[in-house]
Amino acid sequence: MTSPLTVLAPVSGTVIAMSDVPDPVFAAELVGPGLAIEPDAQDGSTVRSPIDGTIVKLHPHAFVVQAADGRGVLVHLGINTVQLEGEGFTLHAAEGDAVTAGQTLITWDIAAIAATERSTTCPVVALDAQADAVDRTAAVGSNAGDGTTLLTWGA
Amino acid sequence: MADPQKILDGLGGDENIIDLEPCITRLRVEVEDAAAVSEATLKAAGAIAVMQQGTVVQVIVGPEADTIAADIEDLR
Numbered sequence: 001m002t003s004p005l006t007v008l009a010p011v012s013g014t015v016i017a018m019s020d021v022p023d024p025v026f027a028a029e030l031v032g033p034g035l036a037i038e039p040d041a042q043d044g045s046t047v048r049s050p051i052d053g054t055i056v057k058l059h060p061h062a063f064v065v066q067a068a069d070g071r072g073v074l075v076h077l078g079i080n081t082v083q084l085e086g087e088g089f090t091l092h093a094a095e096g097d098a099v100t101a102g103q104t105l106i107t108w109d110i111a112a113i114a115a116t117e118r119s120t121t122c123p124v125v126a127l128d129a130q131a132d133a134v135d136r137t138a139a140v141g142s143n144a145g146d147g148t149t150l151l152t153w154g155a
Numbered sequence: 156m157a158d159p160q161k162i163l164d165g166l167g168g169d170e171n172i173i174d175l176e177p178c179i180t181r182l183r184v185e186v187e188d189a190a191a192v193s194e195a196t197l198k199a200a201g202a203i204a205v206m207q208q209g210t211v212v213q214v215i216v217g218p219e220a221d222t223i224a225a226d227i228e229d230l231r
Contacts, residue, residue, distance in 0.1 A: 031180040082178040
């Protein structure tokens with residue numbers, strides 16, 4: 001049995017249920033269970049690593065950090081943001097980097113992305129996790145900030 | 156990991172694909188003929204789910220989407 005993995009809020013904002021994410025794949029938790037955050041217009045522009053681990057995938061608009069035990073957490077910044085091709089996103093880390101929870105990985109221009117009429121909602125997914133393995137520690141509607149525990153995986 | 160050749164088959168083959176791009180956990184594909192897409196074949200190939208709206212198909216394959224997309228490009 002693996003030890004519980006604490007997943008911190010990668011952006012500051014309001015916690016929302018995954019089922020309310022305006023994307024059918026995330027909403028149905030097809031790639032894993034989790035929660036989403038509607039980022040704060042100002043404080044939400046800094047994107048932090050949710051766990052200690054290695055960046056195994058890094059796009060301007062989304063990334064996966066894998067813990068030493070192999071579990072991966074996906075953070076997606078906004079919906080349909082792949083179409084922006086990096087416009088409005090600044091990377092502060094590289095694929096393959098070892099990172100610590102809370103470390104700044106990306107900054108993004110939320111107002112500019114909202115102006116493209118895309119949702120800025122950020123799904124945080126426990127990749128390939130069993131639905132009952134993830135405890136949604138943060139309450140829907142609560143405010144998540146730097147250091148807030150969002151999910152507890154495998155508790 | 157999903158089988159790239161079978162994914163390509165399930166999308167109706169090379170000639171049916173107008174555009175294919177990976178996005179972390181999914182392949183976003185625009186096809187010529189929506190009817191040539193086989194959800195059963197895609198699922199048999201290892202896709203977690205398939206979402207199709209007309210000629211726009213999203214094949215959910217998990218975090219290996221980038222690798223699978225690159226493999227499919229190699230097959231085309």
